[in-house]
Amino acid sequence: MERLSLEQYLTQVIWPAFLTTMTVMAWTVLISTVVGFILAVIMDVSKEDGLHPNPLISRVMDFLINLIRSFPFVILMVSLIPVTRFITGSSIGVKAAIFPLCITMSPYMARLIQGHMDQVSREAIEAAKSFGASTFQIIWHVILVEAIPGISSVICFSAVAALNASTTAGMVGAGGLGNVAIRYGYNNFNDTIMYSTVAILVILVQLIQFIGNKIYNKLK
Template sequence: MIKELLIKGLEETIYMVGYSTLFAVILGFILAIILILTDEKGLKPNKFVYSVFDLIINVLRSFPFIILMIAIFPLTKLIVGKSIGNTAAIVPLTIGAAPFAARVIESALKEVDPGLIEAAKSFGATTPQILFKVMIKEAFPSIARGIILTIINLIGYSAMAGAIGAGGLGNVAIMYGYNRFKSDIMIYTVIVLIIVVQVIQSFGNVLYKNLNK
């Protein structure tokens, strides 16, 4: 029985984390690009736009995930038709992780050598060309590492989501371990989560080294 619970929980966790990573990275890229363009040293400086998006990201990042999940129940229900369950959890997971993804992508883009950007400008490159062919290309290894960190964060978020109606390994630990006083199930769940995180982190390290060659 424990094996079946863990396999089902792992499948649900992969489902939630997979889709929320995809959506969070897409939103994170959009936010990071806006920030990097409108920064005072950016390609299209705009203090007002930068301040607004910077504030939005900081506010969302300051919310404890479990509170954020409860606070956006109405939005979740509006988008997926229900406020609990694996699919419903993707909405708060995405909103919770997108600001983090935006910050790590923004930081990666800011690490690009300004000399390369100036060189591209001198050759008459347009803003989109500088952004996509110079900045994102140069920052891609760091961006990939940031995405790995986002995935690991989302695994932690998904475990918390299990406390208030989502499935996954967090739900297995709470429903079948904590609530039924079965410490062995909780221990096995923690072990599986640790193994998953270690595998993802190891893959990320190898990927980063290969991209940096």
């Protein structure tokens, strides 16, 4: 491999990889949060003491979510290659990484968001019912409002998890910092590059957690 100067390494390798990692992470968090919230609402509404109990829907949702959560990410990503190629047109690259990441993250988001919805006071929900609030109004103006601090912490968790998973995806063709660590660091026996990439990831995680804690403390 051609020897790169520090400036070339930063501008031609690290910066594009950083942008790729952040793009994958941002889209994954956005999509998995939306999908996870929808799934959480369905589970919360259909549970035994929910607004519209439905044991069949509740059991099916539990089974599907637990099934997807039982797959290690790398195995799930590989097993989804035909579906990923059909949907995105490729099995490598940013779009091909985002799809399996969203499939992996959404069930975790759903389970965690539902956990915070479960903590909403039943008295508040019953009071909203007594005033004639619709199911949508109860979900939007009571449950979501009460659960929003916890949901913000879930989003922070998902951002860190998506960053870690996107790094793993980078090792198998998605690009990003994970690809840099393996391709330019490990494969070329360059510990400086490998550990500097790790240091960047550590700083990113600490920054995400710091911002997440600030938002949570402001909302609670």
